[in-house]
Amino acid sequence: MFYDRESFRRIYDLHWKNVFGICYHQTQDAVVAEEIVQEIFCSLWERRESLEIEGPLENYLARAAKFKLIDYYRRKAKAPIHTDSAAALPCYSSENCTENDVLYHALSDKVGNLVDQLPCQCRMVYKMSREKGLTTKEIAADLLISEKTVKNHLTKALSFLKSELKEYQ
Numbered sequence: 001m002f003y004d005r006e007s008f009r010r011i012y013d014l015h016w017k018n019v020f021g022i023c024y025h026q027t028q029d030a031v032v033a034e035e036i037v038q039e040i041f042c043s044l045w046e047r048r049e050s051l052e053i054e055g056p057l058e059n060y061l062a063r064a065a066k067f068k069l070i071d072y073y074r075r076k077a078k079a080p081i082h083t084d085s086a087a088a089l090p091c092y093s094s095e096n097c098t099e100n101d102v103l104y105h106a107l108s109d110k111v112g113n114l115v116d117q118l119p120c121q122c123r124m125v126y127k128m129s130r131e132k133g134l135t136t137k138e139i140a141a142d143l144l145i146s147e148k149t150v151k152n153h154l155t156k157a158l159s160f161l162k163s164e165l166k167e168y169q
Contacts, residue, residue: 003048012041015061022065027072036068039124046121047144067142075132107165114164118157121145125153 023033128134140147
């Protein structure tokens with residue numbers, strides 16, 4: 001299908017608007033739609049050598065968008081539970097809350113920047129595990145890789161983060 005960057009670029013240029021349209025129609029959020037489109041095409045590129053698509057590519061991409069949207073709404077449904085739990089924690093003084101909030105955001109930004117430095121598939125596995133809350137088995141099934149490969153990616157990501165975040169320990 002496509003094994004080089006140029007043919008992949010043509011496929012991306014030809015189909016990204018349709019995939020974005022599907023995602024935007026369902027989410028009504030351009031940023032979320034762009035993230036989902038990015039995940040789909042990143043996964044497509046990572047699996048290009050082993051991927052076997054039966055039927056038109058448009059149908060495959062529409063189906064991929066549908067599954068990513070299901071994942072998005074599943075994660076979104078879980079998010080308020082975590083937010084409510086955090087909001088219920090006591091805050092003993094407004095000074096500590098503000099200071100802790102600033103420190104939390106600084107650390108969160110640092111982790112986000114470090115995660116962005118990970119290789120594409122390692123980053124996807126880490127995000128699926130830590131941000132989406134998916135199990136090793138679910139990640140392996142979604143990315144069509146072995147559970148052992150998922151574990152290896154997580155080990156690599158966590159090892160990298162731990163070494164880069166020594167100053168926060």
